[in-house]
Each structure stands twice: as C-alpha cells, then as structure tokens.
Amino acid sequence: MVKNRPNKSMLTPADIKKFKAALLAKRNEILSNVVSMENETLRRERRDLSNIPADISDMATENDDLENILGLMESERKILAEIDYALRCIEDGTYGICEGKGEQIPRERLEAIPWTRYCVGCAKLLEKKLHARKDYNNHDELYQDESN
C-alpha cells in the first residue's frame, strides 16, 4: 500500500478525456495486433504439422520467429493489462498519480506512456529493483521496504 497518496489527480477533465482516448486507441491497436499474431502462430503450427522442414536451419529460423511472436504477444498483453488498470484509475479519479510516492506524474510523461503508473524517478527505481529481483510480480510489494 502506498501512503500519502492524494485522492484526486491534478489533471483537468480535458486532459483525462484526451488520455482516455489515447489509452482506448492503444488498447484497440494491441488487441488487433494480438489477434493477428495469434492467427500467425496458429498458421505456423498447422504448417509445422503438415510440412517437414527442408533442412535444419530452416526449422531453427521458424522456431526463432515463433519465439519472437510469443514474446511480443506476452509484452503486448502486459501493456494491455496496464492500459486496463489505467482506465480503472481514470474511473476512480487516481489516474496520473505516481504509485511510488504519490506525486503527480508530469503530463509529458503521460503523453509518452499514457498507461504508466510511475513518474520517471520511481520507474527508474523500480527498474533497478526488477534487475535485482527477477522473480518479482507485485508492484506494491516492491515499495513496501522503501517506506520503512
């Protein structure tokens, strides 16, 4: 849990409207990307069953591509989850508030990454901790020892 987190964002209703539109646009873009990547994966899987690769190097390339696609889908899905979270924050009026120390995230940063939960400083701190702890999956947990 983040302490001293303001209840209301400093962003104007016009800002919120703009960021919400950006989030929804990105959400649609990712959804259609994921669908086409899934189709591509299925297509390859079907082909793998019916075709025996001409040689080993072709097969390796195919598998690398598949890995890349799966990796991309994974990261797109993560962004999708962040976008959904940001949209919920818009609903409860906490959008644009850094989850690290509760400060307002600068507008320019939100324009660059509308689904970000953190200001630049906290994002860097988080990244450092991510490298230190590869098995992390809980943002709140990362900040608990920070407030002691």
Ligand SMILES: [Zn+2]
């Ligand atoms: Zn912050």
